[in-house]
Amino acid sequence: MAIEVRIPTILRSHTGGAKAVEGRGDTIADLLADLDSRHAGLRARLVTDEGALHRFVNVYINDEDVRFLGALDAKLNDGDTVTILPAVAGGALAFAAAAALAGNR
Numbered sequence: 311m312a313i314e315v316r317i318p319t320i321l322r323s324h325t326g327g328a329k330a331v332e333g334r335g336d337t338i339a340d341l342l343a344d345l346d347s348r349h350a351g352l353r354a355r356l357v358t359d360e361g362a363l364h365r366f367v368n369v370y371i372n373d374e375d376v377r378f379l380g381a382l383d384a385k386l387n388d389g390d391t392v393t394i395l396p397a398v399a400g401g402a403l404a405f406a407a408a409a410a411l412a413g414n415r
Contacts (some may be wrong), residue, residue, distance in 0.1 A: 313341055313386055316393040324352040333392075338369060339382040341392065356394065357382070366397045 313333050317325050325331050331349065335341035346353035356367050362381065363369060369376045370393040376384040386392070 312388060314391045315341070315345060316391065318394055318396055320396060321352060321355055321394065324349045324355070335386055337380075337382065337386060338371070338376055338384045338392070341386060342382070368395045368397055369393070370395070 313335065314330055315333050316330050317328060322328065326349075331345065333341045333345045333348075335344050342353045342356060356364060356369070358364055363377070371379060371384060371386065371390055373393075376382075379385075
């Protein structure tokens with residue numbers, strides 16, 4: 311099953327600069343594992359060590375926030391579009407989020 315994944319600018323260093331990549335999986339967790347097998351380090355920028363989405367990352371399936379669809383257990387269908395977006399925040403939190411996404415924890 312093919313899923314289009316739209317990648318934000320800050321994470322494109324993991325995808326060779328690609329704005330969108332294709333992945334496979336029945337859930338968001340499966341999709342991220344698949345993407346990480348081809349784009350090393352991508353999953354670590356999106357998922358905490360405890361196995362949850364980072365709070366400063368928003369992930370959407372066809373414009374629906376996955377936090378309301380089961381988070382990493384959200385189901386995917388062939389042809390879905392997954393969009394990854396860094397959360398927008400101001401002040402020091404924005405810099406911390408951008409640094410974490412970029413891998414400068």
